[in-house]
Amino acid sequence: MSRGIVIIGSGFAARQLVKNIRKQDATVALTLIAADSMDEYNKPDLSHVISQAQRADDLTRQSAGEFAEQFNLRLFPHTWITDIDADAHVVKSQDKQWQFDKLVLATGASAFVPPVAGRELMLTLNSQQEYRACETQLRDAQRVLIVGGGLIGSELAMDFCRAGKAVTLIDNAASILASLMPPEVSSRLQHRLTDMGVHLLLKSQLAGSGENRYRYSRHAGSRSSGRGGCGHRRDRPTPGNRAGAPCRVDHQPWRLR
Missing domain, CATH: 3.50.50.60 (FAD/NAD(P)-binding domain)
Incomplete structure (x- = not known):
């Protein structure tokens, strides 16, 4: 049978x-x-x-x-x-x-969430179901932190910025789209993001997040903090x-x- x-x-x-x-x-x-x-x-x-x-x-x-x-x-x-x-x-x-x-x-694939303090407060936008769960929170947010400067992170940064939100994009690399193309090629998009008002934190790593705040570290070892909600989208199997x-x-x- x-x-x-x-x-x-x-x-x-x-x-x-x-x-x-x-x-x-x-x-x-x-x-x-x-x-x-x-x-x-x-x-x-x-x-x-x-x-x-x-x-x-x-x-x-x-x-x-x-x-x-x-x-x-x-x-x-x-x-x-x-x-x-x-x-x-x-x-x-x-x-x-x-x-x-x-x-x-x-x-x-599912979204990779960095194993840092406050990771339970981070939102992922990797499916219709995930968006349904957080759409009101994202729509009402005034400040947004996006972790990851790849293709999806850059697209989301532009989208949130067009919606009138204050956007910060953080990535370990020295340039956006670092795994896809050399800086000489991605620099035009990088300039476009900054012209739109996106705050880029490159060569930086998220160290933790809390209610409306986040902490990050520079590759040189210094630490700093900022204000904003935290969102993320990066895929893994x-x-x-x-x-x-x-x-x-x-x-x-x-x-x-």
Whole structure:
């Protein structure tokens, strides 16, 4: 008896996989399990929601129910996987389990939060669900600190600045977009940010945060402080399906079939 394909995740990769499977096989059982609502949205739009005064629900392009009906799927939203038994071909949540012939992990990435004092006060903007949880706080903030001067951090700095907020961008590197391009290339954007009013703290590291305040250290060793809320967006692979509770895998991950 065929047990079908189980896909953990509901982002772009998972949806593209579903579409390609259905092009080849219209009848194989497909089950999607994810921690969020499973509604479709365009993740890059998160970098522009504040200046465009968009709410989280405005980002939805297709509801989970419409997606399930279109591609003949079983969906389990707001569900965290806690255990994967590759030998038995079973995945488990706290109160359910699913058998599979093939398993796909498409959990995407989660935001890295620096391990500093006050990290519990930091906000991450890495999904529609995360934005929904903090949209009022971000919309009402007058001062914003963004940790990380990469592509997403720079986009968010411009967006918050366009929305009329006082923005500080902090990064360890000596220039923005340091992992993507040399300073000679990124300098035009860096000048554009400063012309917009973004305060750049380069060659600096966040040392801690509190209510409306933050502390940072320069590479030379000096310490200073400032005022502002703290936000962050930098991605790292998601090992499990629930923050703080990675799933247990009873097999080597690269041998899952």
